[in-house]
Amino acid sequence: MKKRLEYKNHQREIFHFRLRLVVSIGFVLVLLAILVARLFYLQVVRHHHYQTLAESNRIAIVPIVPNRGLILDRNGVELARNYSGYTLEINQSKVKNLEATINDLSTLVEVTKKDRKRFKKLLTESRNFETLVIRNRLSDEEVARFAAQQYRFPGVEIKARLFRDYPYGDKMSHLLGYIGRINQTDAQELEDSKLAANYQGSDYIGKTGLEQSYESDLHGTTGIEQVEVDSGGRAVRMVSSTPPVSGSTLILSIDARLQEIAEQSFGNYRGALVAIDPNNGEVLAFVSKPGYDPNPFIDGIDTQSWDELNNSPDVPLNNRALRGQYPPGSTIKPFMALAGLNYKVRSPEETITDPGVFYLPGSSRQYRDWKAGGHGSVNMFKAIVVSCDTYFYGLATEMGIDNIYNYLFRFGFGEKTGIDMEGEVSGLLPSAEWKSKRYQDIWYPGDTVSVGIGQGYNLVTPTQLAFVTATLANDGVAYKPHLVKEVRSAQDEEKRLIASEVLYDLHIDPKHLDLVKKAMVAVTQPGGTAVYASLGTPYKIAGKTGTAQVISMKQGEKYDAEKIDERHRDHAWFIAFAPAEKPMIALTVLVENGGHGGGTAAPIARKVLDYYLLGKVPKALRVEEVKEGAEHD
Amino acid sequence: MIRRVILQRLVAHLDRPLLIGIGLMLLTSLLVLYSSDNASWGQPLKQMTNICVALACMWIVANLPLHYLMRTAVPIYFLGMALLIGVALFGEISHGARRWLDLGILTIQPSELMKIGVPLMMAWYFEKNEATLTLTNYIVAALLLFLPVGLIARQPDLGTSLLITASGFYVLFLAGLSWRIIGGLFVAGLASAPVLWSMLHDYQKHRIMMLFDPSQDALGNGYHTIQASIAVGSGGILGKGYLNGTQTHLDFLPERTTDFIFAVYSEEFGFAGNLVLLSLYAFIVMRGFVITGNASTYFTRLMSGSITLTFATYAFVNMGMVSGILPVVGVPLPLISYGGTSLLTLLLGFGMLMSIETHKKLVKT
Numbered sequence: 001m002k003k004r005l006e007y008k009n010h011q012r013e014i015f016h017f018r019l020r021l022v023v024s025i026g027f028v029l030v031l032l033a034i035l036v037a038r039l040f041y042l043q044v045v046r047h048h049h050y051q052t053l054a055e056s057n058r059i060a061i062v063p064i065v066p067n068r069g070l071i072l073d074r075n076g077v078e079l080a081r082n083y084s085g086y087t088l089e090i091n092q093s094k095v096k097n098l099e100a101t102i103n104d105l106s107t108l109v110e111v112t113k114k115d116r117k118r119f120k121k122l123l124t125e126s127r128n129f130e131t132l133v134i135r136n137r138l139s140d141e142e143v144a145r146f147a148a149q150q151y152r153f154p155g156v157e158i159k160a161r162l163f164r165d166y167p168y169g170d171k172m173s174h175l176l177g178y179i180g181r182i183n184q185t186d187a188q189e190l191e192d193s194k195l196a197a198n199y200q201g202s203d204y205i206g207k208t209g210l211e212q213s214y215e216s217d218l219h220g221t222t223g224i225e226q227v228e229v230d231s232g233g234r235a236v237r238m239v240s241s242t243p244p245v246s247g248s249t250l251i252l253s254i255d256a257r258l259q260e261i262a263e264q265s266f267g268n269y270r271g272a273l274v275a276i277d278p279n280n281g282e283v284l285a286f287v288s289k290p291g292y293d294p295n296p297f298i299d300g301i302d303t304q305s306w307d308e309l310n311n312s313p314d315v316p317l318n319n320r321a322l323r324g325q326y327p328p329g330s331t332i333k334p335f336m337a338l339a340g341l342n343y344k345v346r347s348p349e350e351t352i353t354d355p356g357v358f359y360l361p362g363s364s365r366q367y368r369d370w371k372a373g374g375h376g377s378v379n380m381f382k383a384i385v386v387s388c389d390t391y392f393y394g395l396a397t398e399m400g401i402d403n404i405y406n407y408l409f410r411f412g413f414g415e416k417t418g419i420d421m422e423g424e425v426s427g428l429l430p431s432a433e434w435k436s437k438r439y440q441d442i443w444y445p446g447d448t449v450s451v452g453i454g455q456g457y458n459l460v461t462p463t464q465l466a467f468v469t470a471t472l473a474n475d476g477v478a479y480k481p482h483l484v485k486e487v488r489s490a491q492d493e494e495k496r497l498i499a500s501e502v503l504y505d506l507h508i509d510p511k512h513l514d515l516v517k518k519a520m521v522a523v524t525q526p527g528g529t530a531v532y533a534s535l536g537t538p539y540k541i542a543g544k545t546g547t548a549q550v551i552s553m554k555q556g557e558k559y560d561a562e563k564i565d566e567r568h569r570d571h572a573w574f575i576a577f578a579p580a581e582k583p584m585i586a587l588t589v590l591v592e593n594g595g596h597g598g599g600t601a602a603p604i605a606r607k608v609l610d611y612y613l614l615g616k617v618p619k620a621l622r623v624e625e626v627k628e629g630a631e632h633d
Numbered sequence: 634m635i636r637r638v639i640l641q642r643l644v645a646h647l648d649r650p651l652l653i654g655i656g657l658m659l660l661t662s663l664l665v666l667y668s669s670d671n672a673s674w675g676q677p678l679k680q681m682t683n684i685c686v687a688l689a690c691m692w693i694v695a696n697l698p699l700h701y702l703m704r705t706a707v708p709i710y711f712l713g714m715a716l717l718i719g720v721a722l723f724g725e726i727s728h729g730a731r732r733w734l735d736l737g738i739l740t741i742q743p744s745e746l747m748k749i750g751v752p753l754m755m756a757w758y759f760e761k762n763e764a765t766l767t768l769t770n771y772i773v774a775a776l777l778l779f780l781p782v783g784l785i786a787r788q789p790d791l792g793t794s795l796l797i798t799a800s801g802f803y804v805l806f807l808a809g810l811s812w813r814i815i816g817g818l819f820v821a822g823l824a825s826a827p828v829l830w831s832m833l834h835d836y837q838k839h840r841i842m843m844l845f846d847p848s849q850d851a852l853g854n855g856y857h858t859i860q861a862s863i864a865v866g867s868g869g870i871l872g873k874g875y876l877n878g879t880q881t882h883l884d885f886l887p888e889r890t891t892d893f894i895f896a897v898y899s900e901e902f903g904f905a906g907n908l909v910l911l912s913l914y915a916f917i918v919m920r921g922f923v924i925t926g927n928a929s930t931y932f933t934r935l936m937s938g939s940i941t942l943t944f945a946t947y948a949f950v951n952m953g954m955v956s957g958i959l960p961v962v963g964v965p966l967p968l969i970s971y972g973g974t975s976l977l978t979l980l981l982g983f984g985m986l987m988s989i990e991t992h993k994k995l996v997k998t
Binding site: 013016017018020021024025027028031032034035036038039040042043044046047049050051053054055061 | 803806807809856862863864865866867868869870879880899903904907908911915918919922925926934938941942945946949952953956957958
């Protein structure tokens with residue numbers, strides 16, 4: 001009985017399952033019917049409609065590339081602009097014998113070997129059915145000559161395009177960067193950030209500098225044109241269109257003239273200069289020497305020129321202002337002094353006697369002052385003015401690395417400033433924790449001694465040092481540095497100001513500030529380390545010199561600039577702000593292998609300050625101005 | 634003589650009708666890929682490698698006896714769950730979604746594994762509790778389904794999560810879930826649609842809206858739909874001929890070797906070609922149903938039914954998407970689209986069908 005019940009159950013179950021199976025088959029048949037119906041509708045009923053569309057697909061959707069936004073300096077001088085020109089393009093699917101066609105074309109317009117090489121490269125990278133550029137920047141005459149013969153070349157056409165141009169060449173290269181052809185990596189990034197649709201038809205994208213950092217503003221919005229095209233691919237009729245929106249214009253806080261003067265003041269030296277308005281964080285000059293001409297990069301630089309730039313010992317492609325990391329040397333002393341005052345380690349009046357060498361208690365290792373024999377009796381004020389190393393060795397040791405780290409970190413050392421350019425690096429402010437992580441080693445008292453005078457593990461970028469100098473000049477109120485002052489929309493002339501953003505206020509005791517600033521003014525007065533910087537100026541400069549060691553000296557060895565290779569000479573620093581009572585500009589100058597800061601870096605700073613505060617143009621440049629003026633006429 | 638015996642041994646567990654159907658499909662795939670890839674051998678050759686690997690795996694699975702298949706259910710499911718949780722925690726983000734897990738040598742997409750893992754686990758669970766099936770069992774089975782689906786939907790990968798839901802639902806349905814509950818679920822689904830809508834990501838909403846008005850976004854997502862419809866429609870009754878699709882070769886069609894390959898086929902072979910292709914699909918599906926009908930155990934019935942229905946669903950969803958009646962979700966056309974992972978999953982499924990068909994006799998005796 002029981003067995004029968006089970007058997008029956010099984011039968012019932014099979015029956016139920018079969019029923020479900022039949023329903024499933026019915027379900028699949030319904031899906032099939034839906035598809036057949038839909039395909040019948042598309043391919044039979046509406047075939048004619050789609051046939052027409054395909055033939056005139058040809059109702060092509062043509063993206064209209066927006067004009068790239070201009071880049072102007074704070075006074076409206078064009079730094080990056082567009083000019084219209086003609087390109088000769090070949091539709092590879094419509095030309096049977098490319099080689100022969102190109103040979104034919106070269107009888108009408110000049111086609112160089114380089115052009116052919118580039119075309120071949122494009123050909124291998126492209127898919128079929130794509131139009132490729134064979135010649136850029138045709139002259140008017142060439143356009144006319146080709147237009148007369150165009151009937152001979154089906155599939156070859158002339159297109160009007162806008163080209164990017166950087167009139168200042170290598171003077172603004174690290175600031176502006178450049179645009180270049182969209183490569184596979186760029187295309188993938190656009191795809192990932194869901195921007196690919198807006199880049200249809202666009203060939204270029206910002207690669208470095210502000211062109212890269214402000215890409216989204218500069219590019220604009222791509223327009224759409226639905227056009228009917230005949231079988232030859234020529235537009236016959238426009239069906240509908242949405243116009244493109246040009247990219248926004250960038251108005252920089254940079255003063256082009258100031259930048260030029262700064263640039264040229266370097267002469268043949270390598271280095272960097274960053275000048276900031278301490279009252280709002282606007283960057284007035286942003287120089288990295290040597291620069292490079294960004295113009296050849298736009299359409300792909302040829303291999304030889306690239307190798308030259310890339311392998312040059314001067315590393316012109318390195319943005320030293322943003323990414324160069326150097327020991328701050330003695331420029332760190334004013335900040336170290338503020339830290340000492342803050343932690344009440346030494347009072348301003350406290351004096352030490354400097355024998356020219358410093359010993360840690362219980363150690364025989366010598367830490368020498370830069371001046372053999374020492375500076376005698378030194379208080380804090382004098383220590384800054386004469387850049388007394390022994391004083392700061394002691395001060396740093398008494399403060400300890402933890403206090404130094406905490407204070408300087410708050411000031412902005414060891415951290416990116418947040419300047420509006422991609423690729424900034426953070427420098428390095430060492431701490432005991434950092435050392436144990438990096439070297440699995442404990443922090444020795446000797447490490448603190450070196451940090452006290454800005455050597456050892458310490459690293460800063462010129463931008464960072466300019467930023468902290470501006471913060472000091474502005475009594476501890478830090479503004480975020482920014483290169484762009486305003487983004488002006490092309491559509492509605494709407495201006496978006498890049499706000500001057502207060503990052504933090506350090507609330508430094510005014511008495512401490514007063515002492516350090518006065519000492520920095522004395523640095524540029526007789527008796528200081530940068531006396532030439534302010535010789536005969538009607539305004540007061542507060543400054544501090546520094547030297548960053550490139551190679552370290554052995555115990556007991558003497559540094560002799562004459563004896564060592566030029567590239568191993570010390571880097572020269574000068575930080576300054578002026579007028580000292582009410583600072584309008586703060587700057588940092590770095591001269592690579594420039595030796596002593598007062599000798600090479602300070603004179604450059606002086607020229608920049610003179611122009612900015614007095615409108616004085618250095619003699620050497622005045623001649624050129626006349627020449628340039630003549631050119632413009 | 635010995636050679637023949639060996640040969641017979643080799644093909645003993647391969648179901649001939651299914652093998653023929655799959656073989657024809659794969660040949661078609663290579664043909665269409667050659668055209669889609671602008672008459673180049675690049676992708677067809679790569680796909681050939683994928684096919685060899687997938688066929689070998691299918692052969693192995695087809696030769697595994699049933700109890701082996703059942704034994705794999707729990708480990709596969711829990712491995713899949715562990716990987717899915719791994720993805721949620723440390724997955725690679727690409728295209729705004731977290732779907733891949735980087736294991737150093739290879740990156741894997743665990744949701745693909747769950748396409749088989751979920752129905753396998755559910756079928757196993759029903760088999761274990763066959764004698765005393767109550768509503769609680771259905772609820773537990775539903776939980777087995779919705780845990781992985783929830784994780785996949787969060788990635789977000791709406792397409793895959795919906796399709797796995799479908800494959801799990803088929804198991805529930807074939808296991809005999811009462812019509813009343815199915816009706817109730819249907820109504821509840823409709824009622825919760827507005828809530829679900831609000832939970833969708835913007836781009837997902839966008840794609841669904843695109844169905845109603847593709848011209849809204851003519852350069853972006855709508856472009857795919859518009860161009861695919863033109864390709865299909867302009868194919869007409871007989872098609873434009875092999876390698877002659879203008880939409881394809883003038884670069885109007887996007888993703889034409891993967892998700893939109895059906896448009897290439899439709900354009901070149903027309904309505905007639907489509908009828909042939911649909912017949913091939915129908916043939917494979919019907920063979921699947923026959924195997925399901927003959928299956929000897931509860932587990933194999935559920936498993937083969939779900940595999941067959943899921944295959945049909947994939948084909949329908951892809952062709953529906955290309956012909957503009959379903960939103961654009963990233964589902965390849967089964968057996969035709971370029972891609973190794975989806976092919977492998979499919980052929981593993983077919984391997985199971987073959988095993989179910991060829992091992993049942995052994996079980997019966």
